[in-house]
Amino acid sequence: MEQIKYDPTEVDSEKTSTKFEDIDDPLERSAKKRTELIQSTEQGSISAEKPACVEWHGISYSISEENNVSWWDKIRNSDSKLESGNHVRKIIENIHGCANPGEVLAIIGPSGCGKTTLLNILGDRVGSKGVEGTITLNGHKITKNSKRFVAYCTQDAIFFSHLTVKETLSYTARLRLPREVPRRDKLKQVENIMELLNLTKCANTIIGDHMTRGVSGGERKRANIASELLTDPSVILLDEPTSGLDSSLALEITKILKEFAVKQKKTIIMVVHQPSSEVFETFDKLMVMADGHMVYFGERAGLVDYLADQGYKCPPNFNFNLANYALELLNDNTIKQKLINAYTHKTRDDPTGKQVVERYSRRTRADDQSKLNAPVTSERHWEATFLQQLSILTERNFKQSRKIILSRLSISLAITMTISTIIIWFQIPFAEPNIDDRVSNIFFGCTNWTFYVMSESVLSFPLELDMLMKERQSRTYRLLSYYLSKQIAELPLVLFNPILFTIPVYWATNLLPDFGRFVAYLIVVLLGVLTSQSFAYFFGATILDVQKSISISLIFLIITMLLGGFYIKHLPTGLTWLKYLSFLKYSYSLLMQIQLDSPKAQFRCARPGELLAGELSKCNAGDNSPMSSIPGISIIENQGLNDLPWYANLIVLLGLCFVVRVLAYYSLRKNSRRE
Ligand SMILES: Nc1ncnc2c1ncn2[C@@H]1O[C@H](COP(=O)(O)OP(=O)(O)OP(=O)(O)O)[C@@H](O)[C@H]1O
Numbered sequence: 001m002e003q004i005k006y007d008p009t010e011v012d013s014e015k016t017s018t019k020f021e022d023i024d025d026p027l028e029r030s031a032k033k034r035t036e037l038i039q040s041t042e043q044g045s046i047s048a049e050k051p052a053c054v055e056w057h058g059i060s061y062s063i064s065e066e067n068n069v070s071w072w073d074k075i076r077n078s079d080s081k082l083e084s085g086n087h088v089r090k091i092i093e094n095i096h097g098c099a100n101p102g103e104v105l106a107i108i109g110p111s112g113c114g115k116t117t118l119l120n121i122l123g124d125r126v127g128s129k130g131v132e133g134t135i136t137l138n139g140h141k142i143t144k145n146s147k148r149f150v151a152y153c154t155q156d157a158i159f160f161s162h163l164t165v166k167e168t169l170s171y172t173a174r175l176r177l178p179r180e181v182p183r184r185d186k187l188k189q190v191e192n193i194m195e196l197l198n199l200t201k202c203a204n205t206i207i208g209d210h211m212t213r214g215v216s217g218g219e220r221k222r223a224n225i226a227s228e229l230l231t232d233p234s235v236i237l238l239d240e241p242t243s244g245l246d247s248s249l250a251l252e253i254t255k256i257l258k259e260f261a262v263k264q265k266k267t268i269i270m271v272v273h274q275p276s277s278e279v280f281e282t283f284d285k286l287m288v289m290a291d292g293h294m295v296y297f298g299e300r301a302g303l304v305d306y307l308a309d310q311g312y313k314c315p316p317n318f319n320f321n322l323a324n325y326a327l328e329l330l331n332d333n334t335i336k337q338k339l340i341n342a343y344t345h346k347t348r349d350d351p352t353g354k355q356v357v358e359r360y361s362r363r364t365r366a367d368d369q370s371k372l373n374a375p376v377t378s379e380r381h382w383e384a385t386f387l388q389q390l391s392i393l394t395e396r397n398f399k400q401s402r403k404i405i406l407s408r409l410s411i412s413l414a415i416t417m418t419i420s421t422i423i424i425w426f427q428i429p430f431a432e433p434n435i436d437d438r439v440s441n442i443f444f445g446c447t448n449w450t451f452y453v454m455s456e457s458v459l460s461f462p463l464e465l466d467m468l469m470k471e472r473q474s475r476t477y478r479l480l481s482y483y484l485s486k487q488i489a490e491l492p493l494v495l496f497n498p499i500l501f502t503i504p505v506y507w508a509t510n511l512l513p514d515f516g517r518f519v520a521y522l523i524v525v526l527l528g529v530l531t532s533q534s535f536a537y538f539f540g541a542t543i544l545d546v547q548k549s550i551s552i553s554l555i556f557l558i559i560t561m562l563l564g565g566f567y568i569k570h571l572p573t574g575l576t577w578l579k580y581l582s583f584l585k586y587s588y589s590l591l592m593q594i595q596l597d598s599p600k601a602q603f604r605c606a607r608p609g610e611l612l613a614g615e616l617s618k619c620n621a622g623d624n625s626p627m628s629s630i631p632g633i634s635i636i637e638n639q640g641l642n643d644l645p646w647y648a649n650l651i652v653l654l655g656l657c658f659v660v661r662v663l664a665y666y667s668l669r670k671n672s673r674r675e
Pocket residue numbers: 063091109110111112113114115116117118273
């Protein structure tokens with residue numbers, strides 16, 4: 001890749017903000033400031049070296065919709081032909097157009113006419129099913145390696161809610177800007193972009209979501225645009241970037257985009273909803289759509305004459321807002337149909353729109369023809385190396401997951417649980433009447449945290465799916481780096497509460513007072529937790545739906561617990577193998593072996609009156625020889641947990657923990673491709 005001299009530090013955003021203070025006119029001041037900040041991002045721009053003409057011909061998209069007719073409707077309409085089944089619905093039909101570097105193309109049209117669908121198709125966000133037609137960048141098909149040059153700014157910003165604006169942008173810059181750019185310069189770019197989009201004052205505010213208050217809707221929208229501009233793409237697709245912003249901010253954003261287009265030869269395609277006349281003036285080209293069809297494509301300034309030619313001369317009271325006039329016309333069904341027919345008729349000899357595109361595309365006419373015919377692609381698959389991706393994603397995941405997994409609430413719950421457990425099982429004596437208490441304490445210690453971790457980790461992938469899809473679409477990182485970073489970042493987080501619980505509970509409830517056994521006990525508890533997490537990842541990655549993943553993982557854990565060896569000791573004949581399917585059986589058996597298979601684990605026989613009424617003492621050896629204590633090993637045998645040696649339990653547990661994690665990865669890979 002061509003090395004470009006890169007020095008964004010030449011512009012200091014702090015200096016920029018004070019530099020123009022002596023300009024009296026606020027509009028002139030903000031225009032000068034904007035220009036300077038945009039210039040600061042210009043120097044290292046790779047997209048300036050790779051301008052892209054986007055062209056699309058004959059784009060159609062149809063979906064298959066289910067037509068459910070109830071039996072009652074069929075009876076009521078027995079004479080009509082109401083049938084259940086799928087029918088195909090055309091969402092958009094035969095759309096063509098092009099967008100050139102240095103220009104802003106706006107797509108307008110009434111709500112539901114297919115604007116977002118078209119943008120999604122141009123951004124390769126809908127897959128190939130149901131899509132017809134071709135899209136090219138400089139006349140070449142879009143490949144995996146060209147995706148890095150196409151940014152897509154969705155209508156609903158997708159972010160990690162617990163990261164601040166600055167953190168969000170910094171991670172994006174570190175992941176998506178070329179690896180040659182030093183980290184310091186990437187962070188400087190972040191500062192400049194924040195300054196440009198007026199985000200500096202909320203730089204340290206978290207993005208937030210419906211549960212946690214964060215930045216305002218407008219700031220969120222600007223952060224979304226900032227994160228795409230930051231990545232220095234050649235083409236930027238934006239879905240309603242100005243909706244929800246006040247008119248002056250909307251105008252400022254469009255001016256910024258326009259200036260980016262002109263100065264850095266970016267190709268900008270945006271869907272806009274009712275633009276103000278000032279915003280409308282910033283567009284170079286226009287596509288008007290209605291009911292999934294084209295109504296107009298061409299120069300923005302040509303719309304007024306085109307409509308006049310069709311018999312709809314813009315009345316003087318609309319002169320200031322042509323977009324509103326066009327939308328008003330399209331709200332009338334008769335006029336809409338007439339305009340659709342007129343455009344179809346106009347292009348009847350050019351059904352896929354090839355000639356129209358040729359007329360408007362700069363690819364064949366520009367001075368810089370060689371650039372505009374060169375493939376827009378990178379030799380690299382990813383800008384950051386595998387290790388850089390791993391470390392950046394681990395840091396980001398840790399920051400985001402820490403607030404969720406180790407929230408104040410979860411730590412308080414762990415402390416409450418620890419205190420309750422200690423009160424309930426405080427200093428269990430090594431005596432026959434307390435054997436069941438000891439065993440239940442061990443089983444509780446083994447299962448309690450598996451539930452907790454399962455419920456936390458099963459949501460990991462479903463909740464991050466949108467973010468994962470968005471970043472993978474723009475070739476930000478490998479799936480493997482993301483998956484491994486999640487394992488690394490969440491490891492200390494999920495183990496924190498189980499450790500906080502197990503250490504005091506072990507000693508306070510009087511489990512075997514042997515340090516080596518304590519360490520082994522703790523390791524097995526944590527291994528059980530990690531195995532539970534493996535299954536949680538697997539369910540989350542396979543189902544990818546919050547509700548369904550929670551329900552299925554809960555049922556799985558309940559069955560696993562029932563088969564774990566504590567509740568059911570005698571499974572029906574022929575079904576005894578079922579217990580080997582429960583990972584809790586292995587961790588429970590191991591904990592029992594650690595605690596009871598030791599010469600120190602001796603339980604004093606019950607004294608008269610110590611056992612409950614009707615309970616028989618286990619101290620009768622059968623030959624009437626008196627016993628003073630019960631060895632722990634006989635309790636393991638009584639529980640039926642001596643079928644596998646300790647090392648076999650350990651190997652199976654380790655194996656499950658690892659293999660299920662690998663399966664989870666492949667499941668995520670398969671599903672993320674499908675999604
Ligand atoms: N995957 C889909 N399944 C079902 N309907 C769909 C799908 N994709 C698009 N549609 C339908 O296609 C039509 C066009 O949707 P689209 O979101 O593209 O419209 P729009 O012009 O962007 O609307 P708005 O301005 O209101 O955002 C709508 O009627 C929408 O319900």
